[in-house]
Amino acid sequence: MSIDLTQFQQTFFEESLEGLDDMEANLLQLEVGAVDNEQINSIFRAAHSIKGGSATFGFEQIAGFTHVLETLLDEMREGKRDVTSDSVDVLLQSVDILRSMINAIQHESTYDEERAAVIQSRLEIMLQDGMSPATVIPATHGVADVSHAGLGWNISFTPHASMMQTGNDTVRILRELEEFGELNTVVDTNNIPDFDDYIPENSYLSWQLELRTDANKSTIDDVFAWVEDECELTITPIVDIDTIGAVSSPQSESEPATNTDIKPSLTVAQTRESKAKSTKTTETASIRVGIDKVDALINMVGELVITQSMLNQFAEREEVTAAQIEQLKNGLGQLERNTRELQESVMSIRMLPISFIFSRFPRMVHDLSSKLGKQIELIMTGEGTELDKTVMEKIGDPLVHLVRNAIDHGVESPEERAEKGKSAVGKVNLNAYHQGGNIVIEIIDDGAGLDKNRLLNKAREKGLVREDDILSEEQIYQLIFTPGFSTAEIVSDVSGRGVGMDVVNKNIISLGGSIDIESKLEIGTTFRVRLPLTLAILDGQTVKVGDEVYIIPLVSIRESIQIKQDMVRQVGGDMEVFKLRDEYLPIIRLHQVFEIERAVEEFENGLLVVVEGSGRRVGLFVDELLGQQQVVIKSLDTNFKKMAGISGATILGDGSVAIIIDIPGMVNLASIQNRDVKRAIA
Amino acid sequence: MTDVAHQNTETNNSVHDLVMGAGENQFLTFVLEQEEYAVDILRVQEIRGWESVTRIPNTPEYIRGVLNLRGAIVPIVDLRMRFNMKSIEYGVTTVIVVLKVMKEDGSGSRTMGIVVDGVSEVYSVPESEIKEAPDFGTKVRTEFIKGLATIDDKMVIIIDIDKMLNSDELAVVDSVSESTGQIKE
Structure with a gap:
C-alpha cells in the first residue's frame, strides 16, 4: 500500500513553522527568567515533531539537523546541561536555519547551506563538550568519538x-x-x-x-x-593504531570536526535540491479555523434551512390571508437576519488574531537592542485582536518598520536616558484593539519624541516646505512620510536612509487605512495605525453619472457640496479648480474621465464630492448622490484585468454590476496637474 | 434566455447520439454576419440571452462591459466589433456565449462572454477534417483561427478562443496599478 505523502506536506510545513514560532517564543522567554522545565519541554516537543515529520517526508537535511538539536535539548530537559545565553543564542539561530530550510523546500528555492552547516557543527561541538559518560559512547574513547569522521x-x-x-x-x-x-x-x-x-x-x-x-x-x-x-x-x-595519536590529542579535536561535518550535510542538501526541482508541488494557501467558528456556521446554516422551508409554505398556498402576509414578512425579516449573521461568521473565518504578526517582535527587539546597545522592554497588549488575513499579510512589513524605527530613532541609548533622568530600560508598547469597524494598532515608545522645529527646518532645507508656510503640528509630523525625508544624523543599517516611512504610509493607505502621530518632546512618540477589519466589504456611497452608477468608498469622502459656476476658475487651459475655504481643489469631472454620455455638465445641476486620497484632496463632479450601502468587493482582474482609477466592482441589489472608484488612483491622475495649479495660483 | 439554452441542450443531445465517434471533437457553432464560426464545446459554460451590461470606462468599444454571472464579474466582448464587422441592433437571437479561457501563461483560466448573432448547431468534427486556414480571405485575423472544416458543404471557421481572448487589450498583463512599493529593509 502506498500513500501519496505530498498531500500532507503542506500541513507539515504549516505545523513545523508554527512549531518553530513556539520554539522561538519559548527560547526568548528562557533567557529572561530562570529556567522553567515546562518551557524546555515544549521546545523539545516542537523539535521532536519536526524531526519526526521531516523524516517521514524524506527531508533528510531537516531531520538530521533537528536530530542534533533535539539531542541537545534532551540533555537540557534532563538537567544534564545548563542553559547558558550562548546555547540559547545557538538554538535561536538553529530556529532560523530550520525556518529557512522549510521555506526552501516549500518554495523550491535554496537556503544558506553554509550557515546551516556552521550552526550544525556548533551544535555538535556544544554537544560533545558537555558529553556525559552516560551516553552510548564508551568513556574510554572520549571526545574523539563524537563526530570525528575517520575510518x-x-x-x-x-x-x-x-x-x-x-x-x-x-x-x-x-x-x-x-x-x-x-x-x-x-x-x-x-x-x-x-x-x-x-x-x-x-x-x-x-x-x-x-x-x-x-x-x-x-x-x-x-x-x-x-x-x-x-x-x-x-x-x-x-581505530587504527596509526591515527590514535592524532585523534586523542585534544587540540586537534574541534577543527577537523567542523570541516568534516560540513561535507556530508552539504551533499545531502545538494541531492535534495535536485530532487526538489524534478517534483513540482503547487502551493495553496490555507487557514486554520477554530472549531467553534465552524460550529457557529453550521448552526446558522441550519437556521437558514428552517427559514427557507417556512417561506416555502407560502409558495404552495393558492390564496394568502392578511395574517399570512404578516407571517411572510416576519419570515423575510428572519431570512435577512440569518443572512447577515451568516455573512458575519463567514467573514470571521478569515479573521486571525494579530499575534501572528506580534509574535515576531520579541525576537526582533531582542536582536535589535543587542545590536544597537539599547535596553528595551517590549510590552504587548491585545494580541488576540482579530483582523482579516489579507490585511494581516500586508500590514506585517509596515509594522516591523515602525517598531524598528521606534527602537532606532525613538528610544535613546542607556547613557543618554540616564542623563535625562529616565530609567535605563526603554519601553516600547504595542497595542491592538478594535474601534468601530476598524482595528487600531499603536506603537508607543518612551523615547526622545519628535522635534517639531528640527523636522520643519529639515523640510525647509530640503525644499519640501516653503519658508513662509505655516504648518499645524499634525502636518509637521506627517512630513516624516514624505519620500526622501530622514532626520537621523547617522545612517545605520537599521534605518535612517529616508526610504521606508513613505512606503509604510503608502502601504497603509493602499489598505484603506490611515496613520496618526502624537509626540511629546522627551516623553515619547505614538504611532497610531488604523485599518479596516476586512478588505472584502466596504461602506460605499453610490453616485450617478449619466446612466451609470458608481461607488465611492465612504472613508474617502470628506464632504459633498453644490457649487456655482462662478466659484470655479480655469487654470492652465483645461484644469478647473475651485476654492473651498482656504484651499484650492482641482475638479475631476467623472463623466470626462470615464467618457460617459448624457451626464450633467453644469455645476449648478450636479454635486461636487470632495474626496481625499494619498494625502491630497480633489473634487469629483457627479450628477447626484444615490445612497449609502455596504458593498462586497469583487475583483475585476480575476476574469479581466486591473484598470487605472477602478479598484473593483460590486453587485447591486438588482443584480447589476457597479464599478468601485479607486480614489487614490483618481487623485494621482489629477496630481500632476495639481502641482501646476499651485504654482499658477502662487 | 432560458429558451435558447434549452434549445441548445436539445440539439446537443440529438447530434451527440448521431455523430459522436472516436477521435472527434465537438464544436458549438454560432453565426456572425451569415458566417458560421465554431468553438470547442467543452469551453462553453452557458449561453444567455442578451442583457444590458455595466460599461467599464476607458476600454475599447468591443468590450461591452461586465456582467454579474452568479456573483462573478465577467467581461463581455462583442465579436462583431472585435472583428471590425458592422454593428447591428441586438435582436431576439442575439446571445452571450460564456466561455472558459485558459490564460496564456498557464496560470489557470478565466471566464469571459462573447456576443454573437445567434447560436446554430453542435457538430462533431474528426481531427483530420480540420484544415489549415488560408492567411487571407476572412474578416477574422488568421492568428485567431485554429482551422477550417467543411460540414454538409458549409465552411465553418474554428476559432482559437485562448488566443483571441488573450490578445491585446484583453490581456491580463498590466503595470498601471502595481504602484505600491515594497518596504526596504
Whole structure:
C-alpha cells in the first residue's frame, strides 16, 4: 500500500513553522527568567515533531539537523546541561536555519547551506563538550568519538525481539548503512530458538557491523533514529593504531570536526535540491479555523434551512390571508437576519488574531537592542485582536518598520536616558484593539519624541516646505512620510536612509487605512495605525453619472457640496479648480474621465464630492448622490484585468454590476496637474 | 434566455447520439454576419440571452462591459466589433456565449462572454477534417483561427478562443496599478 505523502506536506510545513514560532517564543522567554522545565519541554516537543515529520517526508537535511538539536535539548530537559545565553543564542539561530530550510523546500528555492552547516557543527561541538559518560559512547574513547569522521564505525546492533512488530525492518536499516560506504556484517544467530518456540514476528538476530565511511556519527545515528528505543546499539569509531595519536590529542579535536561535518550535510542538501526541482508541488494557501467558528456556521446554516422551508409554505398556498402576509414578512425579516449573521461568521473565518504578526517582535527587539546597545522592554497588549488575513499579510512589513524605527530613532541609548533622568530600560508598547469597524494598532515608545522645529527646518532645507508656510503640528509630523525625508544624523543599517516611512504610509493607505502621530518632546512618540477589519466589504456611497452608477468608498469622502459656476476658475487651459475655504481643489469631472454620455455638465445641476486620497484632496463632479450601502468587493482582474482609477466592482441589489472608484488612483491622475495649479495660483 | 439554452441542450443531445465517434471533437457553432464560426464545446459554460451590461470606462468599444454571472464579474466582448464587422441592433437571437479561457501563461483560466448573432448547431468534427486556414480571405485575423472544416458543404471557421481572448487589450498583463512599493529593509 502506498500513500501519496505530498498531500500532507503542506500541513507539515504549516505545523513545523508554527512549531518553530513556539520554539522561538519559548527560547526568548528562557533567557529572561530562570529556567522553567515546562518551557524546555515544549521546545523539545516542537523539535521532536519536526524531526519526526521531516523524516517521514524524506527531508533528510531537516531531520538530521533537528536530530542534533533535539539531542541537545534532551540533555537540557534532563538537567544534564545548563542553559547558558550562548546555547540559547545557538538554538535561536538553529530556529532560523530550520525556518529557512522549510521555506526552501516549500518554495523550491535554496537556503544558506553554509550557515546551516556552521550552526550544525556548533551544535555538535556544544554537544560533545558537555558529553556525559552516560551516553552510548564508551568513556574510554572520549571526545574523539563524537563526530570525528575517520575510518568509519563499529556498530553493534541487537534489536529487541519486538522490533519488527513496530514496522521497522532491519534489512532496510542495513541497506541504508550500505549507502554510506563499505559494510562488513557479522550476524550472530545464536539466539534463534528451536523451531517449536519460533515466533515469526520476533527478531532473533544481532549484528556486528563494520562500516568504512567518512560519514559522521549523527548521520549514522539518523539511520537508527526510529529504532533507538527498541534495540541495543553501540556505535564506536574504528581505530587504527596509526591515527590514535592524532585523534586523542585534544587540540586537534574541534577543527577537523567542523570541516568534516560540513561535507556530508552539504551533499545531502545538494541531492535534495535536485530532487526538489524534478517534483513540482503547487502551493495553496490555507487557514486554520477554530472549531467553534465552524460550529457557529453550521448552526446558522441550519437556521437558514428552517427559514427557507417556512417561506416555502407560502409558495404552495393558492390564496394568502392578511395574517399570512404578516407571517411572510416576519419570515423575510428572519431570512435577512440569518443572512447577515451568516455573512458575519463567514467573514470571521478569515479573521486571525494579530499575534501572528506580534509574535515576531520579541525576537526582533531582542536582536535589535543587542545590536544597537539599547535596553528595551517590549510590552504587548491585545494580541488576540482579530483582523482579516489579507490585511494581516500586508500590514506585517509596515509594522516591523515602525517598531524598528521606534527602537532606532525613538528610544535613546542607556547613557543618554540616564542623563535625562529616565530609567535605563526603554519601553516600547504595542497595542491592538478594535474601534468601530476598524482595528487600531499603536506603537508607543518612551523615547526622545519628535522635534517639531528640527523636522520643519529639515523640510525647509530640503525644499519640501516653503519658508513662509505655516504648518499645524499634525502636518509637521506627517512630513516624516514624505519620500526622501530622514532626520537621523547617522545612517545605520537599521534605518535612517529616508526610504521606508513613505512606503509604510503608502502601504497603509493602499489598505484603506490611515496613520496618526502624537509626540511629546522627551516623553515619547505614538504611532497610531488604523485599518479596516476586512478588505472584502466596504461602506460605499453610490453616485450617478449619466446612466451609470458608481461607488465611492465612504472613508474617502470628506464632504459633498453644490457649487456655482462662478466659484470655479480655469487654470492652465483645461484644469478647473475651485476654492473651498482656504484651499484650492482641482475638479475631476467623472463623466470626462470615464467618457460617459448624457451626464450633467453644469455645476449648478450636479454635486461636487470632495474626496481625499494619498494625502491630497480633489473634487469629483457627479450628477447626484444615490445612497449609502455596504458593498462586497469583487475583483475585476480575476476574469479581466486591473484598470487605472477602478479598484473593483460590486453587485447591486438588482443584480447589476457597479464599478468601485479607486480614489487614490483618481487623485494621482489629477496630481500632476495639481502641482501646476499651485504654482499658477502662487 | 432560458429558451435558447434549452434549445441548445436539445440539439446537443440529438447530434451527440448521431455523430459522436472516436477521435472527434465537438464544436458549438454560432453565426456572425451569415458566417458560421465554431468553438470547442467543452469551453462553453452557458449561453444567455442578451442583457444590458455595466460599461467599464476607458476600454475599447468591443468590450461591452461586465456582467454579474452568479456573483462573478465577467467581461463581455462583442465579436462583431472585435472583428471590425458592422454593428447591428441586438435582436431576439442575439446571445452571450460564456466561455472558459485558459490564460496564456498557464496560470489557470478565466471566464469571459462573447456576443454573437445567434447560436446554430453542435457538430462533431474528426481531427483530420480540420484544415489549415488560408492567411487571407476572412474578416477574422488568421492568428485567431485554429482551422477550417467543411460540414454538409458549409465552411465553418474554428476559432482559437485562448488566443483571441488573450490578445491585446484583453490581456491580463498590466503595470498601471502595481504602484505600491515594497518596504526596504
